Amino acid sequence: MRQATARRSSAQHHRQRRSCFFLESDGVIAGTFALHKTGEREYELSKMAVAETMRGKGLGKRMCSLALEEACRRNASRIILYSSRSLENAIHIYRETGFVEIPLEPGIYNRANIKMELEIR
Structure with missing residues (x-):
């Protein structure tokens, strides 16, 4: 498996900015996640999924890292x-x-049935 890379597709939904990201590996979509602004400096991580055939390769962790990097880039707290x-x-x-x-x-x-948060310093 070559290095997995992310690409973004943005869309406007219900007056909130939402960005969808796709993790690509060897030319195929291996996973996806979305970030959308829910407050002044708050974002929701949603729609995270890894293709069944790509599970167990660390892509979920990679997508969480990419989501955190993107949230930091957007000055999220x-x-x-x-x-x-x-x-x-x-x-x-x-x-x-x-x-x-x-x-x-x-x-x-x-x-x-669970809500989680990550405070960014």
């Missing part, structure tokens, strides 16, 4: 995410990246 506790591998990667669990407000996403 905080990244939040919503997920499901059943996605144990993803939760493990988020914790390794420095995300910590915070209280989940009701009614945000039907399938989410």
Whole structure:
């Protein structure tokens, strides 16, 4: 596997700036994630996924690092995410990246049962 690289596709959604990123490896899309601004210096990390055939190669960690780099570039002070506790591998990667669990407000996403944040210094 050659070096995985990210490319961005931006779109305007509901008056919020959202950027979608695609991780490419050997000419194929291996993963994706999105960042969108939810506050003055806050971004939400969402839509993170790694292709089944590409799992176990560190791409989830790579995408978390890329998301953090992009958030820093945008002068973010905080990244939040919503997920499901059943996605144990993803939760493990988020914790390794420095995300910590915070209280989940009701009614945000039907399938989410955990909210996490990463404070950027």
